[in-house]
Amino acid sequence: MARLNPLSFTPGPVTFFTSVVYIALFAALLTVHLRVPNHPSNLPDGVNLTQAWGDLEHITRRFHPYNSHANDRVRDYLLTRIEGITTSKKLGTDKVEIIDDNISNATFSSGSTTVYFEGTNIIVVIRGSEDDEPFRSPQSSPPGERRPDNGGVLVNAHYDSVSSGYGATDDGVGVVTVLQLLSYFTEPKHWPKRTVVLLLNNGEEDFLNGAKAYMRHPISQIPHTFVNLEGAGAGGRATLFRSTDTEVTRYYKSSSYPFGTVVTGDGFKKGLIRSETDYRVFVGELGLRGLDIAFTEPRARYHTVEDSTRETSLNSVYHMLSAALATTSGLASDTSGKFSSKEVDHEPDTGKVKSGHGSDAVWFDIFGKVFVVFQLHTMFALCVTLLVVAPLVLIGLTLGLSKANKNYLFARKAYMYSCDDDSPVRLYGWRGFFRFPIVFSIATAVVVGLAYLVVRVNPLIVYSSPYAVWSMMLSAWFAVAWFFSRGASAMRPSALQRMYALIWLFVGSFALLAFVTVMVKNYQIAGGYFALFYFAGIFLALALSYLELFFAPTKTAFARHFDQANDSPSRPLTGTTSAARSDDRPVADDDATETTSLLRGGRRSFARNSGRRESTDDLDDERVEEHRPLELMQPYPGEQEWSGKLPGWIWFLQLLLVAPIVIILVGQIALLLTSALYQTPADGNSTLFIYTSFGAFATLLLLPTGPFLHRFSYHVPTFISLVCIATIIYNLAAFPFSREHRLKVYFVQQVDCTTGINRVALTGIDGYIQRIVANLPSAQGEQVNCTTPEIATRKELKTCTWPGLPANVVQSTDLFSNKTHAGDWLDYSISRGNETDQIIIRVTGHNTRACRIAFDSPVRDVTVAGGVSDPRFHRVGNKGSQELRLWHREWSQPWNVSVTWNAPQTSKLSGRIICLWSDANAGEIPAFDELQHYLPVWAVPSKISDGLVEGFKHFQV
Numbered sequence: 005m006a007r008l009n010p011l012s013f014t015p016g017p018v019t020f021f022t023s024v025v026y027i028a029l030f031a032a033l034l035t036v037h038l039r040v041p042n043h044p045s046n047l048p049d050g051v052n053l054t055q056a057w058g059d060l061e062h063i064t065r066r067f068h069p070y071n072s073h074a075n076d077r078v079r080d081y082l083l084t085r086i087e088g089i090t091t092s093k094k095l096g097t098d099k100v101e102i103i104d105d106n107i108s109n110a111t112f113s114s115g116s117t118t119v120y121f122e123g124t125n126i127i128v129v130i131r132g133s134e135d136d137e138p139f140r141s142p143q144s145s146p147p148g149e150r151r152p153d154n155g156g157v158l159v160n161a162h163y164d165s166v167s168s169g170y171g172a173t174d175d176g177v178g179v180v181t182v183l184q185l186l187s188y189f190t191e192p193k194h195w196p197k198r199t200v201v202l203l204l205n206n207g208e209e210d211f212l213n214g215a216k217a218y219m220r221h222p223i224s225q226i227p228h229t230f231v232n233l234e235g236a237g238a239g240g241r242a243t244l245f246r247s248t249d250t251e252v253t254r255y256y257k258s259s260s261y262p263f264g265t266v267v268t269g270d271g272f273k274k275g276l277i278r279s280e281t282d283y284r285v286f287v288g289e290l291g292l293r294g295l296d297i298a299f300t301e302p303r304a305r306y307h308t309v310e311d312s313t314r315e316t317s318l319n320s321v322y323h324m325l326s327a328a329l330a331t332t333s334g335l336a337s338d339t340s341g342k343f344s345s346k347e348v349d350h351e352p353d354t355g356k357v358k359s360g361h362g363s364d365a366v367w368f369d370i371f372g373k374v375f376v377v378f379q380l381h382t383m384f385a386l387c388v389t390l391l392v393v394a395p396l397v398l399i400g401l402t403l404g405l406s407k408a409n410k411n412y413l414f415a416r417k418a419y420m421y422s423c424d425d426d427s428p429v430r431l432y433g434w435r436g437f438f439r440f441p442i443v444f445s446i447a448t449a450v451v452v453g454l455a456y457l458v459v460r461v462n463p464l465i466v467y468s469s470p471y472a473v474w475s476m477m478l479s480a481w482f483a484v485a486w487f488f489s490r491g492a493s494a495m496r497p498s499a500l501q502r503m504y505a506l507i508w509l510f511v512g513s514f515a516l517l518a519f520v521t522v523m524v525k526n527y528q529i530a531g532g533y534f535a536l537f538y539f540a541g542i543f544l545a546l547a548l549s550y551l552e553l554f555f556a557p558t559k560t561a562f563a564r565h566f567d568q569a570n571d572s573p574s575r576p577l578t579g580t581t582s583a584a585r586s587d588d589r590p591v592a593d594d595d596a597t598e599t600t601s602l603l604r605g606g607r608r609s610f611a612r613n614s615g616r617r618e619s620t621d622d623l624d625d626e627r628v629e630e631h632r633p634l635e636l637m638q639p640y641p642g643e644q645e646w647s648g649k650l651p652g653w654i655w656f657l658q659l660l661l662v663a664p665i666v667i668i669l670v671g672q673i674a675l676l677l678t679s680a681l682y683q684t685p686a687d688g689n690s691t692l693f694i695y696t697s698f699g700a701f702a703t704l705l706l707l708p709t710g711p712f713l714h715r716f717s718y719h720v721p722t723f724i725s726l727v728c729i730a731t732i733i734y735n736l737a738a739f740p741f742s743r744e745h746r747l748k749v750y751f752v753q754q755v756d757c758t759t760g761i762n763r764v765a766l767t768g769i770d771g772y773i774q775r776i777v778a779n780l781p782s783a784q785g786e787q788v789n790c791t792t793p794e795i796a797t798r799k800e801l802k803t804c805t806w807p808g809l810p811a812n813v814v815q816s817t818d819l820f821s822n823k824t825h826a827g828d829w830l831d832y833s834i835s836r837g838n839e840t841d842q843i844i845i846r847v848t849g850h851n852t853r854a855c856r857i858a859f860d861s862p863v864r865d866v867t868v869a870g871g872v873s874d875p876r877f878h879r880v881g882n883k884g885s886q887e888l889r890l891w892h893r894e895w896s897q898p899w900n901v902s903v904t905w906n907a908p909q910t911s912k913l914s915g916r917i918i919c920l921w922s923d924a925n926a927g928e929i930p931a932f933d934e935l936q937h938y939l940p941v942w943a944v945p946s947k948i949s950d951g952l953v954e955g956f957k958h959f960q961v
Contacts, residue, residue, distance in 0.1 A: 016717070019720055022663070026663065033667070036371050037241075051325070055184075059180040067165055067170060068163075071853055089186055090190070099131055111868060113880050116887065118866050118888045119888075130186070132200070134197045137151065158203060162209070163206055168932075178233030179204060180321065186202055197337050198335070233297055242324035248294060249362025252294055265673060271680070274527075277680070301679040304686065365378070366533045371668070383530065390536065391514065420563040435497075436498030448703050472735055502712065509710065510539075510542050748768075749776060751766055751948065752764075752953075752954060753808060757827050773804055811929050843903050844902055846901075848898040856888065857890070857901065861905070861913075918954050
């Protein structure tokens with residue numbers, strides 16, 4: 005009785021091992037992606053997670069945007085905590101300097117918008133043990149220069165939140181991390197060699213104002229590297245968002261739980277991700293090198309009331325803290341001088357900045373434990389090498405098979421003695437060659453068709469059920485691909501079907517790698533790194549198939565064996581023997597009839613004799629073969645008989661070479677893609693792009709099963725087919741939002757302070773936003789007008805406006821009334837300047853520190869009294885300024901703005917004076933309170949502008 009091979013290429017082992025590999029790796033990826041590692045019980049000296057959590061709870065009690073009184077209270081608390089840490093450790097100013105920056109301001113342009121901002125940053129400087137020079141002092145102008153190699157490390161977080169969120173992860177966790185870093189690095193055993201600058205900036209949420217104000221402080225010239233801590237979700241793992249270069253990224257490698265991929269960095273680089281962080285300022289305008297570490301999901305809670313301590317955890321706090329500790333410690337201990345030089349070249353025409361040294365990096369984690377980082381140049385070299393070497397190796401193996409007379413690929417027939425033989429043996433080497441591209445095309449077409457179907461019927465289901473969409477895509481591709489692969493194999497079995505599938509995969513991955521190589525060379529895009537490993541795995545798997553054919557008999561020996569087997573009545577036929585000859589079994593001499601050719605036997609004898617006359621060596625070899633009968637094992641039923649000698653376990657090595665690489669690398673990118681995209685329809689993003697992206701990655705993930713699908717038993721595909729049907733029904737019929745995944749809608753209230761006309765506007769997805777507005781008491785019975793939003797980035801949404809509840813953002817001085825008339829909310833006056841095309845606008849907003857001036861036509865120049873000129877900043881863009889945004893550090897204080905415009909071309913200057921109110925804590929914005937109270941459980945409000953309430957007056961000169 006034959007022994008059962010547990011790794012044979014038969015349905016049982018193939019189904020079992022392939023399923024185990026995929027299930028195990030998928031489960032591991034999902035666990036890493038969805039679960040935050042537990043924080044350790046033994047923490048380093050100076051780190052106190054209990055205190056960190058207490059700090060987080062305190063600063064997130066209220067909404068605290070820059071333009072709120074709660075923001076001032078958070079600032080006071082942070083200063084108290086910082087002073088408490090330094091006092092408890094008895095640290096003098098020669099060791100730690102606390103800078104309460106109420107001086108720095110910045111005037112800069114961003115496109116057609118000019119911003120004037122007065123900063124209230126908190127800066128703590130921990131002098132490095134090897135820093136022997138004085139810090140730059142704000143009072144010394146110009147300050148003394150420091151040695152170029154005496155740099156430092158900047159760690160940044162912003163302590164302002166948005167007006168509609170508590171800011172637990174955006175950026176409360178970053179703030180408490182900075183406090184813990186202060187405590188950690190002021191321990192004697194952890195004291196840094198390089199100077200560490202800890203920045204708590206205020207005003208990041210509005211044009212990255214806090215980082216711009218930091219640039220104006222002399223201390224900003226000390227650091228050469230930075231770590232930026234941010235949040236764009238609510239909890240989960242802190243992701244390495246992006247980095248400037250390989251050298252600085254290597255320090256993140258020592259993090260306990262590294263997490264992230266360079267694909268997100270490429271998304272920022274090419275503008276695919278709309279939002280920004282202070283990273284842009286530190287790199288583009290300060291010329292620093294560093295990292296951006298941020299929370300990334302769920303995006304539905306980003307900038308809402310759900311960005312709270314309830315939705316995050318102590319484990320998330322430690323995940324960011326551990327990454328910051330490891331990276332900052334490494335950078336602060338590096339005294340080699342490789343980060344000592346900064347190069348910042350301002351381009352006067354564009355206002356952009358070129359910065360930084362170091363090499364472009366490729367980086368990704370493996371299961372949140374191992375971090376891989378190498379130079380992009382190395383990736384390019386490896387890509388080019390593989391693209392050249394892999395085809396040459398396969399050509400060499402093909403020549404070797406041909407020389408050994410074992411090349412069954414595309415082989416139609418074999419001859420027993422020579423090509424003059426009139427009865428060749430058919431090998432059916434072409435059978436199965438075109439199956440994989442046909443199966444691939446059909447299965448992929450089905451997945452794309454499902455994407456269009458869901459977009460047509462229930463396009464927003466991905467918002468709350470991304471994994472149901474993934475299940476549908478994966479199960480549909482697998483079920484369809486198995487059905488056609490198995491059907492083709494049942495009708496026309498082929499021992500080469502696996503190898504041909506690998507050849508097609510090799511061709512496809514070769515084209516993909518060539519494209520990635522071009523992107524690396526021309527555009528420095530590193531996100532295609534997975535294609536390098538994908539191609540390498542497929543190449544090695546295909547090379548194994550070539551080597552596998554060396555175990556097959558020579559074609560000549562097989563032909564002779566076939567002839568002997570057919571001439572021996574006692575030998576049973578196996579495999580495709582009965583069909584392997586071009587004719588039926590040859591007629592023996594004693595079976596000759598009147599229809600038998602008279603030349604048949606003689607011709608064969610001639611062929612055999614002529615073949616044997618070629619050389620004595622050939623004659624000796626053939627005699628040896630005649631005395632050594634060929635032994636063939638039983639082939640897989642229906643397949644070519646020559647395949648009986650092929651090893652039955654090679655497929656398992658091929659599976660291990662291809663599947664883990666694809667699942668780990670492509671699966672990680674697919675999950676991060678899910679986090680980045682699945683809730684962006686609320687921002688107006690295309691749903692078709694999301695579903696087709698899911699479909700493309702589902703195809704990439706399952707392609708490694710292609711060579712083995714025809715061996716799967718029906719049990720697993722049947723179950724997967726049922727999953728496919730169930731998920732299709734669910735995705736087409738289920739409601740797309742839930743209490744856990746709430747639809748984000750955007751609020752703003754606009755008041756004409758001259759006429760008193762009040763309009764509340766709510767922006768969201770068409771169809772759903774009308775349902776939400778209809779349930780609000782203030783909108784019932786009112787004329788609701790729904791139009792396309794004015795904001796270009798929200799043009800796919802709808803804005804519905806109606807007369808809402810009046811705001812009471814300015815307290816009345818009347819003892820008998822708490823309300824004020826809207827006309828008293830803001831004041832302005834206009835006077836002529838020294839030039840004919842110059843005016844002075846004096847703007848005062850009451851109970852606010854944020855106003856705007858919106859011009860109907862661009863102005864040539866603007867200057868704010870008190871603003872300091874900085875050659876690194878442009879006050880207006882290339883085409884002038886259409887809007888001026890004004891930010892005070894004090895409340896209800898006026899701005900004096902000098903405006904210059906092209907008077908000859910524009911005889912009149914007109915526009916609007918707008919002031920903003922963003923404090924939703926005191927009940928001064930009843931319309932926003934109503935929205936929070938009456939919204940359905942599946943929706944949540946967010947801000948669409950810097951202010952929740954915008955009061956305006958028109959002006960004309």
